[in-house]
Amino acid sequence: MTVEALADLSRRLPDLRLLTEAGDLEHYGRDWTRRWTPAPMAIALPASIEEVQGIVRWANERKVAIVPSGGRTGLSGGAVAAQGELVLSLSRMNRVLGFDVVDRTLAVQPGIALETVHGAAREHGLIYPVDFAARGSCSIGGNIATNAGGIRVIRYGNTREWIAGLKVVAGNGELLDLNRGLIKNSSGYDLRQLMIGSEGTLGIVVEATLRLTDPPPASQVMLLALPNMDALMQVFALFRAGLSLQAFEFFTDIALKHVLAHGAQRAIDGEHPYYVVTEFDAPDERAQEAAMTAFEQGVEQGLISDGVIAQSDAQAAALWRLREGITESLASHKPYKNDISVRIGAVSAFLHDIQALLSREYPHIDVVWFGHIGDGNLHINVLKPETLSDADFIAQCEHVTKLLADTLHRHGGSISAEHGIGLVKRAYLESTRSAAEIALMRGVKTVFDPNGILNPGKLFI
C-alpha cells in the first residue's frame, strides 16, 4: 500500500522531492528526543505552498498521517515519525521573502533557522527578539508550532507576540492567510493565535510574517552567586524594581559542575548552591548605578554571596555560556527533561515542594535545575546513571513526572512551559488542562483536520 500510495503522490506532484533511503528515514524521523525508533514511510521535501497543499490533499484521500518537520530540535517528540507516517520537511522552504520598512516586518518561509532570522533583522537595523540556545538549528515554523519562549521572554514575551501574519495549510488542504500583518483586526476568531502552539496538529505553517523591533539599549551582564533557594525570587524582586531586565536566568551548582567540565570558564570562586545570570539595560551611568545598588542591597540582606559584572562583550559571552552551555554539557548523560512553569508569584512555594519531591524520589541520581526563573519556567534534567538501562531509567522518571504533575496541578502550573506536549507529555496533559478544555481541543482538532491526518498521536491520542 505504501509503495502504491507514494507512486500516486509522485504522479500528482512530479517535481516533489521524496526520500525513502533508510538513512534519510532515520535522520528525518526523529527530533532531539531519542526515545522512539524512527519509522516514517518516506520524507517529502516540498519546495512550494502548492506542493504542501498537494501532499495534504493526497494524505486526506489516502488517510496517510503527516508529521510536519522543521529543525527537529524539539524535546517533546512533536516531530517524531515512528508509525509509518509521511514526514513533511519544510527544510527546503527556508528563505526570507521580504522586508517591509514601514511595517517593520520580515516575511519568511517556515524552514528558516532562527539565527538566520536574527541576521536578516540586523541587516535592517532591527531585531527579532525571540532567542534561545538552539537558534542555529531550530526553524521558525517549529518555533511557531510550540510558541517557543527562551531567554528573552521576560522582556519580549513568547513567539506568539511576534507573529503578525501566518499562512497555513489546514488539515483539509485549504490555504489560510491569517491576519496578513495587521496590527488591529477585530473580525472574528483569531485563528492565527489558535495555530501558534498547536504543534502541527491543526495546520502546517507555510509562511510567517514576523514583527521586528528596535534593538535594546546597551546592556550589562551580571553573574550572581546565591546562598539558598529562598534568595532567588527576592533577588529577582530587587533587580526588577530598579532595572529594565532583558533576562533573569538561574542554575544550580550541579549544573555549573557539568558546564565547567564541558569547557566553560569559572567566573566566581568558591562553592555556592545557586547562580543567576541577568542582563539588563544599562545605557547610562544611572542604570549602572541602579544595578550596583541592587547588588549591594542583595549582599547586605544576605541574599547574594558574590557577583561579577562583565567588563567586555567577550566576558558577557563567557557568563552567558555558563547558562546556555548547560543543555549541551548534559547531552552525553541522556537526560530526562521536565520543562515546567508556574506563575512567578508561585515560584517560591513551588520550588520548596519540588525540591522535597525530587530529593525523595531521586536519592541517588544527579538532578540538574536551571531555567528562566523570571518567567516562572524551570528546566529539570535528570541524568541517567550508567548502571540503569534506558527503559528502567525512563520508567522511574515517568513515575516521578506523574508526582511532579500532581504538584504542578496544586500550584496551578503547566507541565510544558515552552517545549510543547508532543509524545513525551501527552499522558500528563490532564494535570494542566481540564477535561472540559481537552474535550474542546479535540473538537477544534476535528474542525481543522477532519480526517486526523496531521501529526496524529501528538498532544493527545
Add this chain to the structure above:
Amino acid sequence: MTVEALADLSRRLPDLRLLTEAGDLEHYGRDWTRRWTPAPMAIALPASIEEVQGIVRWANERKVAIVPSGGRTGLSGGAVAAQGELVLSLSRMNRVLGFDVVDRTLAVQPGIALETVHGAAREHGLIYPVDFAARGSCSIGGNIATNAGGIRVIRYGNTREWIAGLKVVAGNGELLDLNRGLIKNSSGYDLRQLMIGSEGTLGIVVEATLRLTDPPPASQVMLLALPNMDALMQVFALFRAGLSLQAFEFFTDIALKHVLAHGAQRAIDGEHPYYVVTEFDAPDERAQEAAMTAFEQGVEQGLISDGVIAQSDAQAAALWRLREGITESLASHKPYKNDISVRIGAVSAFLHDIQALLSREYPHIDVVWFGHIGDGNLHINVLKPETLSDADFIAQCEHVTKLLADTLHRHGGSISAEHGIGLVKRAYLESTRSAAEIALMRGVKTVFDPNGILNPGKLFI
C-alpha cells in the same frame, strides 16, 4: 413560553436578579448603535460565576438565546438584543478580586469599568495600558470580547497582550480556567486567545487576570498641522525613527470643526487639512531635542505646516481633547461609522483610494476622518444630513461600505479594526476573512456552543 421559561429560571436560581420592566428592556437591550429596536425577553443580572453557569445551562435546555452584556458602549451591535433574547448583564460582577505583587497582575470581574481598572493599577504604582475614550463606561469583559485597541496600541498592543488568564463559561455551561496567569504555557491550543475577540459567541468571560506594567517615563504631547495627506505617513516615519511613541493619532479639518463647535479650544491658527496628535517619551533633554529635530525636519521638508508642544498637563489634556472629543462631538449627527484598518505599510496607497471613493460616493455629505494612523486604523464617520431619513441614510452608507469593503479587500485590510463585527458588519465579513476561514470559525462556534445559544446572529448568521 417566555413567562414559563423565566419562571423556571427563577425556580432554579432563586437569588438571580431578573428585570422585565419595559424601561429596563430598552436600557439593557441596546448598545451605542441605534439601528435596532431593543426587544429582549428579560434582563438577568447574575452576581456569581455559578449563576452565570446556571443561566447558560437553563438556556441550553430551553434553547433560549443569550446576549452577554457589559458597558454596552459597542459600536457594532454586538450587545444588541432585538430578537427576544435574554440579556445576561455582567454589571453586578464589577469588583477587583485581587492584586499579585510578584506577578504584577490584577484579577477582576468582567463588569468592571476600564477606568476603574486604571485606578486600581495606579494604586499599586503600575498601569493597565489599554485606553480609549469610552474608558468610563465600557467594561473589561466587553474589551476582551472585542480585543479592544484604542490610543496606546502603537506602544502597548491590543487587549490581547494583557490577558494573563481568563475564566470563561463556555456555551455548554462548562467553566474554563484558561492559562491561570502563566507567562509560559505550551500545553495545547491557547483557548484564552481564541476567546479574546470572539464577541460573546463562544463563551462568557466571568473573570480576567490582567497583566500590569510600569508607568512610562515622562512624556510630551504635540499637535501638528499637515498640509496634505501624503505628509501623514512621512511625518510618522520621522517621529518613529527618533522617538519612543506612545500615541500617533490623526484627524481632519472637518473633525476639528466639530470638536471646536463642541467646546474644545483651538490650538493652531489657520486652515490646515490634516492634524496629528502625538505623545512620546521625553524623560530627558535628549528626547526633547529629538522631538524638536523631528519637528524641524518635518517643517523643512514641507511635511509640517505648524505645531505646538504642550507646556503643562492641562495643555496636554487640551490637545488630547481635540482628538478624543471627536466621537462625542459627532453624536448628535447620528454618524454612520466605519472602523477599518490596513497594514501601516499600506496606509498611504489605501488613503488615496478611499479618499477618491468617499468624495465620489458622498458628494454632499460631511465625512469625518480620524484615527490611530500609527496602527493603520482609520475611523470614518459619515454624518446624516437632516433632510435624509434614517433608513435612506443607512441604505446609502451600506452601499458605500460594500465598495469600501472591496477596496479593503484589495489592500489586504480589515472591515473591523477594533470595534468587532457584531450585527453591523456581518454582511462584510467575507471581505476580510476567506470562505475557508469563515467555515472554520463556524466549526469552532459549534464546538464551544453546540446549541447556538450564545449571541446568535452576531459575527455571522
